[in-house]
Amino acid sequence: MKRPAGMSRNRFCKYMKFNRSNLYYKPKGESGLNLRIMEIIDEYYLDHPTTGVKTMTMVLREKDYTVNEKRVRRLMRKMNLMAIYPRKCLSKGGRAGHIHPYLLRNLEINRRNQVWSTDISYIRMIGGFMYLYAIIDVYSRYIVGWKLSNSLSADNVHEMLRESIRKFGAPEIINSDQGSQYTTKAWEDLLKENGILISMDGRGRCKDNIWIERFWRTVKQEYVYINPTDSVVELRQGISDYIEFYNYERPHQSVGEILPARSYGLIA
Numbered sequence: 385m386k387r388p389a390g391m392s393r394n395r396f397c398k399y400m401k402f403n404r405s406n407l408y409y410k411p412k413g414e415s416g417l418n419l420r421i422m423e424i425i426d427e428y429y430l431d432h433p434t435t436g437v438k439t440m441t442m443v444l445r446e447k448d449y450t451v452n453e454k455r456v457r458r459l460m461r462k463m464n465l466m467a468i469y470p471r472k473c474l475s476k477g478g479r480a481g482h483i484h485p486y487l488l489r490n491l492e493i494n495r496r497n498q499v500w501s502t503d504i505s506y507i508r509m510i511g512g513f514m515y516l517y518a519i520i521d522v523y524s525r526y527i528v529g530w531k532l533s534n535s536l537s538a539d540n541v542h543e544m545l546r547e548s549i550r551k552f553g554a555p556e557i558i559n560s561d562q563g564s565q566y567t568t569k570a571w572e573d574l575l576k577e578n579g580i581l582i583s584m585d586g587r588g589r590c591k592d593n594i595w596i597e598r599f600w601r602t603v604k605q606e607y608v609y610i611n612p613t614d615s616v617v618e619l620r621q622g623i624s625d626y627i628e629f630y631n632y633e634r635p636h637q638s639v640g641e642i643l644p645a646r647s648y649g650l651i652a
Contacts, residue, residue, distance in 0.1 A: 413512055414462075421449060422459050423508050427609070429465050430601055436467035463506035464515065464536060464563070482567040487557055487583035496523050496648050499583075500555040502545070503596040504536065504565065507604075507623075510614040516603075516623065517544050521555070522595050524647035525636045527627050528552050532620050538565045542574055549578060559583040559593055598638075602630070 414422070421444060428443055429435055435443070437457045444451045460466070493499050499522040507514045517540055519529040529548030533540045545558075558575060560566040562584050575582050585593050607626040613619050632651070635641040645651050 414459075416511075418459060419508075419512065421451065421456075422463060422506075422513065424449075425456070425460060425463065425465065426506060426508055426604075429460075430604060433597075434467055463513070464504055465506065482569060482572055483562055484582040484584045486559070486585060487581060488559055493523050496521055496526075497553060497555045498523055499557045499559060500528065500548075501559045501593055501596045502541070502566075503561060503593060503600070504541075504563070505600045505604075507532070507608055507619070508612075509616075509619060510612050512614075514616065514619065515540075516600075517541060518596060518599065519544065519548050519558075520596050520599055521552075521644075521648055522559075523639075524644050524649075525595065525599075525639055526631055526644040526648035526650070527599070530623070530627060532616075532623060534616075536565065538568055538570060541565045542570065545574065554578040554580055557581045557583050559585070561585045561593060599630075603627075 424444065424447065425440060428440065437453050437460060440460065441451055441453050441456045444456065488499060491499070500519050501522050502517070502519045505516050505518075507516045512534075515533050515536055517529075517531040517533065518527055520526070521528050528551070529544045531540050531544040558580050560583075565571070566584065572582065603623070603626060607622060611622055613622070630644065631648075632643060632645045634643070636644050636647070639647045643651070
């Protein structure tokens with residue numbers, strides 16, 4: 385909305401109910417050094433997901449980076465990385481009132497849209513980072529939905545799920561971790577209104593959402609790490625092309641070397 389002629393900036397900001405300082409403030413990004421540290425953390429965590437703050441700090445010091453635990457903890461939280469091991473509170477920001485039991489233990493998954501698995505992963509760039517949201521059909525390993533964003537937001541999760549349901553129909557069960565994007569009434573309401581059962585990883589159980597975790601490893605090793613870019617447009621297009629390749633051209637070992645799209649029933 386354009387400021388009316390004759391109205392001062394102060395009055396206009398008060399009328400629009402936002403702080404005047406927001407007009408001039410540009411959020412400060414991470415330093416080049418911190419971005420490099422985040423790259424090292426990302427690569428190390430991918431191979432060693434049980435690594436916590438203390439061990440990661442020692443790893444970085446062995447590589448001659450002068451860091452303390454406070455700094456490493458902040459960067460890992462920013463990357464949405466949490467070490468996998470039993471403890472009292474595994475999930476950052478999870479609300480106890482909206483945590484649900486794990487429904488997949490001993491469940492035979494034998495058809496498409498029976499179970500979807502969803503998660504969020506840090507994606508590094510040359511001069512920054514983004515977050516990749518994705519949903520995978522567990523039976524076929526087909527990626528039914530994904531979204532790239534510069535923020536960790538529940539709205540992104542909701543938007544991605546609605547679009548996936550619009551394209552492929554609703555699954556019977558959705559499994560996620562206990563992160564803050566999934567432990568909300570809005571997430572519960574969205575799943576319930578679509579008749580979807582809610583399943584969440586158990587605390588300290590690294591294999592409860594293993595399907596999407598394996599996809600993160602694949603997309604990072606086969607595309608992200610070998611195609612560095614400082615362009616969000618280029619990164620988004622590259623990930624789009626890779627997921628198309630992953631779904632339609634890359635045989636998946638876990639489903640008998642069959643293409644995910646064929647296993648999902650989209651191609652003969």
